[in-house]
Amino acid sequence: MFKGWIVDIAYAINVSDSYIQTKRFFYNLLENDSYRFKKYFDMVMMALIFASVFIFIREVKYHVDDSLLFFNNIIISLIFLAEYLLRFWISSSITEVIIEQSEYDLMLSREFRLSKALRKIARQKLEYILSIRAIIDLLAILPFFHQFRLLRIFILFRVFKLFRYARSFQTFVSVLATKKFEFLTLSIFASIVIFVSSVLIYVMEANNPDSPVNTLYDAIYWSIVTISTVGYGDITPITYEGRMVAMIVIIAGIAVLAFTTSLAVSAFTEKLDEIKETKTVDDISKLKKFYIICGYEHISKEVAKQLVKNSNSLIVLDEDPKRVENAKSDGFVALNYDPGNIDSYKRLNIDLQRQVKAILCLRESDVENVYTTLTVRSIHKKIYILSLLMKEEHRNKLLYAGVNEIVYPKELVGMIAREFVGKPVAFEVIHALRSDYTNINIEEIIITPRMLRNAPLVADLHNARYRVILLGVYKKERKRFFFNPIDSTILEEGDYLVVIGNVLFIREFERSLYR
Amino acid sequence: MSKIGALIFGFNEYSLEIANNIGHKFGEIEIFSMSGAKEALEKEFAYPINRFDLSEDWGDLNERFDMEKSTAFCTLDDTAENIFLTISLRSSFKNLIIIAIAQNKESADKLSLAGANKVIPLVQTTSAMIADMLDKPVITEVLHNILYEKSSLKIAQIRVDKDDYFDGKYPTDIEWSREHGVIVLSVMHEDMSSEFIYSSKAKHHAIKNGDIFVVVGYERDIEEFEKLIGSRCDVSWSHWSR
Structure with missing residues (x-):
């Protein structure tokens, strides 16, 4: 009985127009890049993030107005919470899982297994909750609990949220991800070098009272600073052996840096065409x-x-x-x-x-x-x-x-030859009208409702006054051309006037119809 | 006695289309082919097919046709050969009307230099037609129907023989469309310069005998107009080359 109700409710929700429309709207707004309002939504969210971080920075040294703090801690957090819940909602469909399970069980002539459907729903939703993006979203809401001072540092997770709205960053990550294996190999190499050199420098220097390397932490810090070729110089080896290690780390550092740079460059070079294509397709979809x-x-x-x-x-x-x-x-x-x-x-x-x-x-x-x-x-x-x-x-x-x-x-050649030999002058006249070489053009002017108010009849056009020839009127409805129409011809919206004249005079004539 | 004819050089789809379209104007149409391979088709084809090569001195043509009044169409597939043919014809016949087909604007310019009276650049003509069909569909349809006589509307050239009818009036003084049911697009003066009807030059030029009007209208109206002011005329290519 209870299970039956649940299936009935799932069906009712799944076919409800308002439910489908609402869910589609939020899906488009949050996930569909080609939806025209998404970019505005993204911009608003980015503005909120920047406002939030600005207030956070300001608060470090100066007094911030209570209303601003309220806006930052409550309003923005509530907006982010609403966004998180909406994303949670659209991430998967509960009703579809229930319907699918009930139909599956019905097909096999057995009782509807609600628990299985619920397990599946839980799995899908959990998958979403544990995704990196969702975790960042959740952490970005935590500053809501501003009374816990430690939690306020999570405001920085709002900055990470920016990546969700900045597509160029997503492109950047996806390009680098194509070289995942190479980067992994390189990082393993760098880690081994750092580990070995840290241990070596610690062993060589730690017992020397003049050496700045006193702890393993100092040694690791020195290794990373050196291998990255930054070299602050605050910690330097003083023993002969320590300097030997330093030379090896420096050489390894150059290699690591050069490899990293070349990997990133080659990843971008390989993906450049694809990136350009994505950009072109994106531009086309906006035309x-x-x-x-x-x-x-x-x-x-x-x-x-x-x-x-x-x-x-x-x-x-x-x-x-x-x-x-x-x-x-x-x-x-x-x-x-x-x-x-x-x-x-x-x-x-x-x-x-x-x-x-x-x-x-x-x-x-x-x-x-x-x-x-x-x-x-x-x-x-x-x-x-x-x-x-x-x-x-x-x-x-x-x-x-x-x-x-x-x-x-x-x-076309046949017809042109026919006219060439038959009526060369007429042909040239028509050709001249159609080409841009002369100032005399033939143009079509579509009749708009505003024009109709000024000129309901052909007689009201007064084209001769503007030295414009009215060749005829093309009636769109009837798909028929009325050559040299009489003055009492009624004009209708959507009709075309086919006019001949000097380009400037035609423009002037067109303007007169709008007056 | 030598005849006025159309000489179409090249045996291909273009030459066949041209031959099929100019029959109303020329009594004699002959096709000249460089290759003999397609001559087998001659039996099924309505026009005589002759063989020629580019080294000819065209003495034979001079005997059979009135080359002063005939028209030659150069439609060879190879651009260089087509240009050579045009030069060869022009050097032999000063007043022959030569219409040539070019693949593009570049070869069109060369053909004009070689002496063709009119060149049809295929790529440009076709693309202009397509662009017009898309951008100005109404105009393209209307003009197409007028020019290629697919509707009852016609375009005609009418020479003024009876200028006393106009009594020294200027073209813009007359309401052509109201009075005669035709629309006058342009006036061609004796010096062969064509002027749009509303241009300042046409405005200050009194209508006189020898002027040619380009008019659009229904056949009956054009005939009436023709009776009133003069006669329909054919303007020879020899008089009309830009």
């Missing part, structure tokens, strides 16, 4: 709207240049390291990810629907473009995909793969 260019060859290079010139953001994905290097040296954000691999998009950690304007398959190979298109389509049904087509006979394959728009350069 609001951008294009993904798949493949960096001749055409994609020019397309990227044009898009960036028109103030667009874009990233380049290519599986060839050389082409990625080219893209980077051309100033684009590029990653050595295979655009035909689903994993590449997962690693990017982006919302395709919300962040990506279009995916451009611009490899000069239809096989690659079809493959990339299929990959993208398999993870997102609606995203706009534009692809280059190199051979006409592959058009159907690209369409079947799910491309929205195809650009076939050969067809």
Whole structure:
């Protein structure tokens, strides 16, 4: 009966929307680096830590106001306590363990074993409590018990908490961790040298009344100061034998220092690309709207240049390291990810629907473009995909793969040749309108609600006054272009005005619509 | 009697696309191929395929075509050969209209230097098209439909033959769209300089015979306009090279 209630409650909690949402919110806030409010939370926590340490330092020699002490000892500690409890809560799910155990027992047709589930829950929670991060968090709360003066030193653990919020430190530790074995070997070597030299110097010097080395503690202190190449000079060996030991320790010290430095440097060199990649991916996830260019060859290079010139953001994905290097040296954000691999998009950690304007398959190979298109389509049904087509006979394959728009350069050449020989002047005029070489441009102006208040009809636009030609209105709803619309044409929100004129006059005309 | 024709040099997908698109303009279209390997395709192909090599002096062409009025398309795959072909044609025929295809801007410049009247840089043209499609989708669609006649809207060049109709008026004095249902984009004067309709030069230039208007409109409106002021005209490439 009691067990049944527990399982029922676990199910009820597990499907409760408000519970799920609340838990997800706190998970995002505390653990999810890509959650946009996490950085603000981290900043607040870091500010609290700095405030706490500042008050602690100030208190050593000066009087600190009681309210500040109250803030430091009570408020900050309570905030940290709340954070600790929330982290404890989100570290694992109690309800899921109970449900899993009950379903497991049900499947095997035996009674629900609550004790086993509780043991599992306890194990998971204990694992969290004993993790280094959680221990630091807990120690950082201890200054709450300020009446125990000794406990106040734990305020310094709040500084350690900083590492939780500073990701660069985590990167630093993770890079050094790749050389764990080497560092371990080196530290064992250094420990042996320190131990042997300490004992030797103690044996050689301790009985000499003129020698500053009187205890084993002095000997160990001298060894560490010497091997680290710091050499304060407050303790120096005076006997012949002692100096011999000193020379050996100095040489060993140089070796230890050189090895340590080279280990750290090589760890960073090896991980540099990975660190850069992480940073790039992090930057990409913050972009609001951008294009993904798949493949960096001749055409994609020019397309990227044009898009960036028109103030667009874009990233380049290519599986060839050389082409990625080219893209980077051309100033684009590029990653050595295979655009035909689903994993590449997962690693990017982006919302395709919300962040990506279009995916451009611009490899000069239809096989690659079809493959990339299929990959993208398999993870997102609606995203706009534009692809280059190199051979006409592959058009159907690209369409079947799910491309929205195809650009076939050969067809383009045919059409251009047709216009060249037919209407060269008209062609040049249109070409001039589209290029940036002249001041005369053709532009689209989207109708906003504010514009509508000023100009509900075409007659209200007064474009001729600004020496701007209104070529027509593109009705978004009907996807139809109305050429040379009559004055009584009603404008609607989201319509596009296609206008031709001097760039400055067009700007002036656009401004007039907002007045 | 020699004919006016289109001579397409190179046997590849570009030359086939060009051949298929210029049929309305040229009665005679011939393709010139350097390799004989693909000649087997000739039977299935609508245009005659000739063989040539770069050392020719083109005497044969001179006999068969009116090289003053014909158009040559240089579409060889190899850039160096294409440039050599262009120079070779230009040195033999001063007034031949040469349109060449280039892979990029660099070879486009060389082809212009070699004497091509117009060069289509493939990479730049394609990428500009893609960037326009993404950045200005409405404009690209509208212009594409007008230029390549995929909608009922047309673009035409109309020469003014009856300037008395305008009675010394300036282009900006007339409400073209209201009165004639067409939009005049630019005016090309006798000196072959093309001016945007609202430019200060066009504003102070009274309309007279010989001016060419570039107009956009529906076919019927353009025809009406044409009857009123003059005639539709083809501007020869020999008159139009920048």
